[in-house]
Amino acid sequence: MFYSTRQVKVTPLSGLKSFGSTLLLLALAGSLSAQDEATENPTYSRDVAPILQEKCQTCHNPEGIGPMPLMTYDQVLPFAPLIKDRVEKRIMPPWHLDKTTGIQRFKNDISLTEEQIAVVSNWVDQGAAEGDPADLPTPVTVVSGADWQLADQLGPPDVIIKSTPYDVIANGQDQWWMPEVEFQDMESERWLRAAEFKPSYPLGKKVVHHGHAVLVPEDGGRTVALARYGVGKTWEMYPEGTGMRVPAKGTISWNLHYFPVGAEGPGDVVEVGLWFYPHGERPELETVGEVLLRVDGRNGMARGQDILVPPHSYQVLQGTHILESPATIHSYRPHLHMRGKVMTMEAIYPDGRKEVLSQVNKYNHNWQISYMYDDDVKPLLPTGTILQFTSVFDNTVNNPLNPDPNQWVVFGRRGVDEMSHAWVGMTYMNEEQFQQAVSERRARSETLPLGR
């Protein structure tokens, strides 16, 4: 579809001279041979370690949120059968997006390719050999959970805001910590470029399920969601030329959902780091960040009043939202609870065409992944587009996260109750900006690879 660049015209082989074609085919043959070797006779050092390094070690390091480090052969070997099981089932790395429909290019895609899964699987099946340590890739430096993940790219935050301390309980009901903290850190309004939500390390990383830090401006203007967090979504960086206006003064309204997991500690503090455009620089586009779009209820209905999942059954809800101005979507983050299984985001264009933008079909309440579109494929949506969301609840024994399929499930804040909404990273445009973005997309599409 045009607006999301499905009409990409790239024919990499057609324009080549025959000699060039021959060279290319030879090169491809060599590459395929090496790939076959990796697939059929893989070793840890040559074939598996690079995959772990690229897709796993961000979490599975001594200071990461993964339950065990996977940095060395000795650390990996005891878990080899488990790793095989998890990657074959695509439980790990956590990426719950349907790979068969919708946009498939994301800034934060940590999923494995089919080839990578085959390498890991064959490696385990063939005895999990170490191979020659000389083949190991250069070790990467992993970022500690105590550090800012964006610091490598952006340096230290310009401003850090902090929640007030909360005493974490080990067991019991979900807890919500909602302090309000004065925000007096800036002399004048600034334009936000990126924000990172940083629970404490290591305790906060285990127990903060999701959270929001919203600025209520002193002048009574529109509230500004500075940062929103979920396990699996720690930061947000807006596309170049896009930013969020942040008033200078106000109050930060925190909403932190702590999920007791057996760990406790006094005085837990959550931080949010803010990175701004330089003083005086105003980006071309103003984003409103992640917008909550409900997939429940109707006009006049209390939120979630229509969520009712019978025992041993499923429920499907749909909610639609119409765009009254052009917009681009830069991220998509479904929010359901333990019975949540699927959430689909579709666009119905003004001319009646309809397409799936993204579908999460293996939703897992333990993760709140934000799917951040590559800039070249993020949806560009004209005025009048209807965004249609469809969510599916699975209250059967087939849902491994279901705490009790004999219950009737209704709306509520706890994980055992349900919710149904999406957090959609949204930037509205005027018509001129939209036409310009479409033109730029068309021009770039000439050089884009095929596929989405």
Added chain:
Amino acid sequence: MILNIISKPTQTIHRLTIVLVTLISVCLPSVAISQAISLNNQVWSAEVIRPSGQPVIPLFDGWYSNPDGTHSLCFSYFNLNTEQAFDIPVGDNNQLSDDRFNHLLPTHFDPLPPRYRHKFCVFTVQVPADFSTGETIVWSLNSGGETLSVPGHIQPPYVLDEPVSHGRGDIAPLVKLAPDSAASQGRNGVHTRQPLQAVVGEPLQLEAWIEHPDNRVWVGWAAHSGPGSITFDKPEQEVDLTQEPIGVIAEFDTPGDYIVRLQTIDNIAAFEFYCCHTNAYYHVTVGD
């Protein structure tokens, strides 16, 4: 069965307009066949909430432990009708799997509250300290179609804060039903010491003495059980606790024994956090 209810979208995306709701429910051929969405005498559709004709759903909110080691199971209900109330006497159509606990079963089921989703924890069942995580107390309710049921248990995912939620810093109001009676806090509830006496068609003032750190609470009165109808002059109130006592005028249309339920919480929106409200029960004997 799939039915779509579509209405014209009229608001902006900023206003989070919902214009289409679809509900599909699939019953698996499993143990819960009686809980099937395709209730024989019901029309189940995308429009779950209707003025009348829909069932009352029995719900289990969760459980908490009491200071004496016993546990309380919290049950609630969701009347899917906005206008139709039900009166279902205790018996085959309204019972717990262990009838020793039937004494506080509600028999009156108000329509869906306009501002909210369901009636939270309207009664509790207090089970012994040695009640195991594998045991259940099942509430079965038939509001005119098939019998729907829900199990209560003490499994960890359903544990409730009571009477304090430390995270939100919330606490259940302290309630007395007479100025010189003991105060109670939380969902187990406080009861009048002696049945109040009333006469059919004549107003009865029901009072409560409530304390809460916020000095402002939401209070709701509702018919819990009894043979007839009860009307209240102000069934929901947001009250200033410095203006004691808080009260409502009730009127009964049929002789017999009734229970009127009072629920109070600092803010009605706090119900969805499943803590912290207090129940209180007025026992009333109504004569001709």
